[in-house]
Amino acid sequence: MEAVLANLREWFQDRKQRLDLWDETQTARQDNPLYILGGLVWLSWMIVIVSGIVLMLWYIPTTTGAYRSIEHITYDIPFGWVVRGLHKYGGDMLITCITLRIYRMYFAGEYKKPGELTWMILFASLVLAMISGVTGYTLEWNQRAFWAAKVILTVPTYYDDIPLIGNLGLGHAIAYIFLGGPALGQGTLTRFYSIHFGISIVLAIVAETFFYRTRRRRLNVSAFAIVLVLVFLAFVSFINLPDLGQWANNNRTPLPVLSDWYFLALYQVVKYMPPLWAGVAPALLIGYGMLVPFLDRTKETLPTRRPFFFVVGLLAVIYWIGFSALIMLNIAVISRDPPYIWGITVVVLFAAFLWELAYRRRQARRGAASAPAPAGASRPAPRPAAS
Amino acid sequence: MKLDRRGVLKALTAIPVVGALIAVLSPFFRFLKPNDKPWGIFTITPDLPQGGAQVVGKVSQLAKPWDSFYFTYVQRFVQYTPEGQEASNVPGVAIRLPKKVRFVNSEGYVGFDGETDIVLFSRICPHLGCIYNYVSDWHEVSAGYGGFRPPGFEQHALMACPCHFSIYDPEYPDNPGNVISGPAPRGARYFRFEIHGDDIVVTGAEVGAIAQCAPGGAASPREA
Numbered sequence: 001m002e003a004v005l006a007n008l009r010e011w012f013q014d015r016k017q018r019l020d021l022w023d024e025t026q027t028a029r030q031d032n033p034l035y036i037l038g039g040l041v042w043l044s045w046m047i048v049i050v051s052g053i054v055l056m057l058w059y060i061p062t063t064t065g066a067y068r069s070i071e072h073i074t075y076d077i078p079f080g081w082v083v084r085g086l087h088k089y090g091g092d093m094l095i096t097c098i099t100l101r102i103y104r105m106y107f108a109g110e111y112k113k114p115g116e117l118t119w120m121i122l123f124a125s126l127v128l129a130m131i132s133g134v135t136g137y138t139l140e141w142n143q144r145a146f147w148a149a150k151v152i153l154t155v156p157t158y159y160d161d162i163p164l165i166g167n168l169g170l171g172h173a174i175a176y177i178f179l180g181g182p183a184l185g186q187g188t189l190t191r192f193y194s195i196h197f198g199i200s201i202v203l204a205i206v207a208e209t210f211f212y213r214t215r216r217r218r219l220n221v222s223a224f225a226i227v228l229v230l231v232f233l234a235f236v237s238f239i240n241l242p243d244l245g246q247w248a249n250n251n252r253t254p255l256p257v258l259s260d261w262y263f264l265a266l267y268q269v270v271k272y273m274p275p276l277w278a279g280v281a282p283a284l285l286i287g288y289g290m291l292v293p294f295l296d297r298t299k300e301t302l303p304t305r306r307p308f309f310f311v312v313g314l315l316a317v318i319y320w321i322g323f324s325a326l327i328m329l330n331i332a333v334i335s336r337d338p339p340y341i342w343g344i345t346v347v348v349l350f351a352a353f354l355w356e357l358a359y360r361r362r363q364a365r366r367g368a369a370s371a372p373a374p375a376g377a378s379r380p381a382p383r384p385a386a387s
Numbered sequence: 388m389k390l391d392r393r394g395v396l397k398a399l400t401a402i403p404v405v406g407a408l409i410a411v412l413s414p415f416f417r418f419l420k421p422n423d424k425p426w427g428i429f430t431i432t433p434d435l436p437q438g439g440a441q442v443v444g445k446v447s448q449l450a451k452p453w454d455s456f457y458f459t460y461v462q463r464f465v466q467y468t469p470e471g472q473e474a475s476n477v478p479g480v481a482i483r484l485p486k487k488v489r490f491v492n493s494e495g496y497v498g499f500d501g502e503t504d505i506v507l508f509s510r511i512c513p514h515l516g517c518i519y520n521y522v523s524d525w526h527e528v529s530a531g532y533g534g535f536r537p538p539g540f541e542q543h544a545l546m547a548c549p550c551h552f553s554i555y556d557p558e559y560p561d562n563p564g565n566v567i568s569g570p571a572p573r574g575a576r577y578f579r580f581e582i583h584g585d586d587i588v589v590t591g592a593e594v595g596a597i598a599q600c601a602p603g604g605a606a607s608p609r610e611a
């Protein structure tokens with residue numbers, strides 16, 4: 001017991017030492033633009049926090065005042081539009097950068113030792129960023145926000161239907177806690193406001209403590225890049241300020257109703273799945289993401305040398321794009337599509353499995369042919385390839 | 388991992404400590420869910436709203452088969468508000484069917500005693516809580532709700548949800564309002580109602596879904 005704990009502590013210390021969240025100095029490849037993503041994550045996060053605090057000066061967190069106050073910010077207050085644009089597009093950029101970085105780490109095998117902790121923190125931060133996203137766009141109190149919140153908060157009620165456990169009322173209790181009452185209303189808006197603000201503030205304090213104790217750089221990006229990002233975000237806000245949509249109407253669900261772009265794929269999946277699954281599947285996905293460093297245990301980092309995990313990642317990208325496209329085209333024949341999707345998934349995963357087996361067999365044969373190599377003297381882990 | 392005597396004893400002492408911690412902390416969950424009794428958090432009793440009898444419309448509004456109207460039924464939950472309760476809306480639809488049915492669903496909820504050709508459904512989608520629409524022409528369902536084409540005997544007015552395209556048949560044999568396409572796990576929820584002369588009086592609603600916020604809560608002055 002003691003020994004296990006000591007081991008765990010040692011593992012944790014070591015990974016903490018090599019934590020590489022923002023400055024990207026541990027895998028530095030300054031020549032490759034994919035390796036400024038860490039810095040961009042921090043930059044966009046700060047943009048979001050600062051613009052968010054400015055927005056709070058004018059925002060009114062009530063069901064009757066929220067929509068108007070955002071209109072007011074956008075059209076009446078001088079430079080309100082740019083603050084709102086920075087907040088919205090900064091948030092989008094944050095999620096884009098985290099996502100790209102996750103894919104980079106996945107396909108370059110950077111989540112392997114010693115990057116496990118970095119990967120897990122990054123993955124958890126994607127989840128938190130998405131939660132900030134939902135709670136944030138609910139603050140607009142428009143149709144899209146209202147119905148997205150309603151749908152998301154109805155999902156937990158299905159936890160009461162999990163077979164074998166029986167109805168503990170837990171699901172409804174969770175829903176109530178986030179709704180702040182029996183129905184979606186003022187209580188929900190207040191709680192979402194608190195969560196939206198709280199996530200970023202608490203994490204910012206944690207991050208600052210980390211910087212203070214490790215003396216890492218916050219932003220390992222040139223001043224030129226920073227200015228470029230700011231100008232770009234302001235320019236995008238200028239030419240295309242996000243539309244407020246329609247005021248939430250609790251008696252009419254619009255058709256079609258869409259969510260924010262990073263939820264579109266999930267939204268399409270929810271159409272295909274029984275609702276309990278739809279509540280459990282994201283949890284499984286998160287679980288897979290968090291555990292993948294411990295599932296994929298080889299030292300190989302090249303995608304072709306770990307075929308199975310490579311294909312799983314590829315499938316994730318393709319499904320994400322494919323489902324997003326389907327929902328934007330408003331295609332979902334629920335009686336027709338799911339068997340195809342299941343079929344493709346199973347066949348592809350099975351093929352990936354065979355590929356992995358064949359690859360391993362070939363490796364073993366080659367290993368046997370090239371004389372008894374002493375164990376542990378295999379080639380050192382290659383540097384991650386720029387993918 | 389070695390389990391020696393010391394380890395076991397340590398683990399055993401941890402149990403009461405953790406238990407005490409939970410016991411001390413659990414009442415504080417009521418900060419998040421104040422309508423529970425001190426030890427009642429996470430118990431099976433659902434928050435049951437009170438509705439009472441409300442006249443929602445007239446039989447004469449439903450003269451011909453497939454005539455319909457929307458209405459709102461107001462329920463009250465016990466809450467920590469100045470009034471001690473909070474109102475919530477259950478939007479509904481009343482439909483005249485071409486023939487009489489027994490308005491009982493497969494969950495065993497009885498919406499009406501005896502046979503009726505007027506049926507009242509809660510428009511809160513049993514899937515994830517959006518408000519579904521009554522669509523009098525099924526072609527519109529095929530065009531707008533994901534391309535579902537009902538089989539011949541169901542080519543009449545249907546109810547369809549904009550969110551994930553669950554489609555309900557108000558006239559489904561032996562289970563009116565059952566889901567015929569889409570991810571919903573069950574049919575549309577019912578209102579319990581009586582008919583007094585020309586009045587349609589709702590006396591209750593099937594529980595389960597999350598209701599809509601109180602009237603005025605999300606009032607929409609700029610309805611489309």
Ligand code: FES
Nearest residue numbers: 512514515548551
């Ligand atoms: S909420 Fe109606 S189909 Fe999902």
